[in-house]
Amino acid sequence: MDCSHVFVSKVNRLIVAFTLFLAFFCVVPAVNAQTDTVAVTAEQHAEAAVESHAAGEGHEEEKFDPTKVIMEHVSDSHVFHIWGHLSMPLPVILYTPQGIEFFSSGHFHHGEEDYKGKYYTYRLVQPGMQAFSQDFFNRKIKVVGADGKVDDALTAGVLDFSITKNVASLFLTVFLLIVIFTSVAAAYRTRVGKSPKGLQSFLEPIIIFVRDDIARPNIGHDYAKFMPYLLTVFFFILINNLLGLIPIFPGSSNVTGNIAVTFVLSLITMVIININGNKYYWKHIFAPDVPKWMYIIMIPVELIGIVSKPFALMIRLFANITAGHIIVLSLISLIFIFKSVSIAPVSVAFVIFMDVLELLVAFLQAFIFTLLSSLFIGMAIEEHH
Amino acid sequence: MELVTPSIGLVFWTLIAFLFLLLLLKKFAWKPIMTAIHDREQFIDEALNKAELAKKEMARLTAQNEDLMKQARAERDSILKEAKTLKDSIINEAKTTAHTEGAKLIEKARIEIENQKKAALAELKNQVSTLSIDIAERVLRNQLQDKAKQEELVAGLLKDVELN
Numbered sequence: 001m002d003c004s005h006v007f008v009s010k011v012n013r014l015i016v017a018f019t020l021f022l023a024f025f026c027v028v029p030a031v032n033a034q035t036d037t038v039a040v041t042a043e044q045h046a047e048a049a050v051e052s053h054a055a056g057e058g059h060e061e062e063k064f065d066p067t068k069v070i071m072e073h074v075s076d077s078h079v080f081h082i083w084g085h086l087s088m089p090l091p092v093i094l095y096t097p098q099g100i101e102f103f104s105s106g107h108f109h110h111g112e113e114d115y116k117g118k119y120y121t122y123r124l125v126q127p128g129m130q131a132f133s134q135d136f137f138n139r140k141i142k143v144v145g146a147d148g149k150v151d152d153a154l155t156a157g158v159l160d161f162s163i164t165k166n167v168a169s170l171f172l173t174v175f176l177l178i179v180i181f182t183s184v185a186a187a188y189r190t191r192v193g194k195s196p197k198g199l200q201s202f203l204e205p206i207i208i209f210v211r212d213d214i215a216r217p218n219i220g221h222d223y224a225k226f227m228p229y230l231l232t233v234f235f236f237i238l239i240n241n242l243l244g245l246i247p248i249f250p251g252s253s254n255v256t257g258n259i260a261v262t263f264v265l266s267l268i269t270m271v272i273i274n275i276n277g278n279k280y281y282w283k284h285i286f287a288p289d290v291p292k293w294m295y296i297i298m299i300p301v302e303l304i305g306i307v308s309k310p311f312a313l314m315i316r317l318f319a320n321i322t323a324g325h326i327i328v329l330s331l332i333s334l335i336f337i338f339k340s341v342s343i344a345p346v347s348v349a350f351v352i353f354m355d356v357l358e359l360l361v362a363f364l365q366a367f368i369f370t371l372l373s374s375l376f377i378g379m380a381i382e383e384h385h
Numbered sequence: 386m387e388l389v390t391p392s393i394g395l396v397f398w399t400l401i402a403f404l405f406l407l408l409l410l411k412k413f414a415w416k417p418i419m420t421a422i423h424d425r426e427q428f429i430d431e432a433l434n435k436a437e438l439a440k441k442e443m444a445r446l447t448a449q450n451e452d453l454m455k456q457a458r459a460e461r462d463s464i465l466k467e468a469k470t471l472k473d474s475i476i477n478e479a480k481t482t483a484h485t486e487g488a489k490l491i492e493k494a495r496i497e498i499e500n501q502k503k504a505a506l507a508e509l510k511n512q513v514s515t516l517s518i519d520i521a522e523r524v525l526r527n528q529l530q531d532k533a534k535q536e537e538l539v540a541g542l543l544k545d546v547e548l549n
Contacts, residue, residue, distance in 0.1 A: 071388075075387055075388065076392065076395060159393055160394045161393075162394055163398070164394065167398040167399075174405065177406060178406065178410065178413075181414035181415075181418070185413060188418055189421070192421065192424075193428055208422065211422075224419070227419055228410065228415040231410070231415055232406060232411070258391075258395060260395035268403065268404075322388065
């Protein structure tokens with residue numbers, strides 16, 4: 001393939017040069033660990049982390065652990081950090097065999113204290129802490145036995161339905177989307193037959209883009225039925241991606257970069273594909289046009305295909321968004337790794353570049369998820385003649 | 386590992402929140418928005434089609450008008466031509482009539498004149514004869530008054546007769 005056209009435009013050349021430079025930079029092994037969204041927050045977090053550890057382990061200066069800081073920022077949390085040392089405790093809801101527990105995560109004091117609930121005593125553990133051990137459901141709240149140690153057997157029976165940072169962001173997103181789109185719908189109702197105005201005119205091209213460039217070419221004439229899902233998923237991913245780029249309070253949570261969220265989205269896509277799949281779709285899976293003896297190979301492959309398509313959707317969105325966050329956090333962490341302010345301008349410059357890139361990725365990933373969803377739906381409902 | 390293990394709480398809340406969002410937006414946002422956009426597009430399409438039709442109709446009418454104009458012009462020309470021919474023929478006819486009529490009159494007048502002349506000549510002849518008879522009478526009378534002369538004449542006449 002002839003790629004010379006890439007170098008034709010001056011702008012393209014600049015972008016290519018910058019990208020190669022950045023790629024080189026990313027490969028440099030020194031950058032194996034790193035951090036967040038905006039310098040201020042990261043700095044304060046790092047300080048907080050350093051302080052809390054200093055408090056726990058005496059006053060000798062602790063080594064900065066970028067992995068820990070980054071993981072803290074990209075993963076879910078039971079407190080919503082607002083500014084400096086101010087954070088908002090979130091409600092903890094636990095399903096235990098005895099009943100439901102409901103209390104504030106503020107009782108844990110950032111994991112320093114155990115909380116004695118109605119049925120058990122609970123401890124909030126963080127990655128890297130001694131009591132931390134990963135289980136299948138990714139629990140961070142563990143049950144503490146009488147001996148003061150985490151009781152894994154009891155913990156296994158407790159399911160965590162807490163309103164975590166991501167859940168809170170999710171609710172905020174839902175609220176925002178409802179407010180935005182009901183107001184836009186109201187604008188359509190009051191301005192019947194007139195040209196769009198304000199927010200309406202900003203969103204209409206996107207809605208029409210989803211309809212004309214994503215749904216219609218991939219799904220075909222039956223596209224209208226899937227429009228609500230495609231539009232919802234597009235704007236849901238988009239607004240979560242964008243909020244994730246905001247480094248301060250209402251944003252900053254890595255919602256679409258959380259595998260649970262992308263799992264649910266791709267699960268819904270999978271359900272829609274398989275509910276709407278027509279006889280040709282099922283025939284293609286269970287009776288493909290191959291010699292009968294090939295069925296032994298083909299049917300399992302096709303069955304895996306049912307799952308692998310949404311699985312790819314899940315991983316793609318999760319990996320793209322999380323990677324973006326990790327790179328930004330890593331660049332910020334450079335300041336603390338080198339323990340020098342002089343590296344800050346470089347870090348900030350790269351962070352700005354990455355943030356702009358992430359802005360593009362935010363739109364791109366929303367687009368790709370919607371596009372592939374509609375493509376898979378289109379493949380499932382396609383009529384063969 | 387933490388990154389790639391979905392926590393059940395978040396799965397649960399995402400599912401609830403997303404389905405809630407989907408249902409609510411479907412009912413209160415996407416339906417009215419898509420309908421409105423669709424209706425407006427249809428309206429615009431219709432308006433454009435109508436405009437196109439009106440344009441065609443307009444062109445048709447213009448063509449028709451032009452045809453009519455052409456026809457009218459041709460008709461006018463033919464009428465004018467006809468009128469001109471008519472006028473010429475009328476004039477010619479009039480001229481011919483006038484000519485013949487004039488000729489006739491002249492002929493008549495000539496005949497009349499001829500007749501008058503003849504009559505006048507006849508009259509004149511009569512008068513001349515009468516006059517000459519008168520004159521002869523008078524001359525004779527005059528001559529015969531004198532006896533000698535009468536005898537001379539008679540003698541002369543008799544002489545002539547004898548000669549003959």
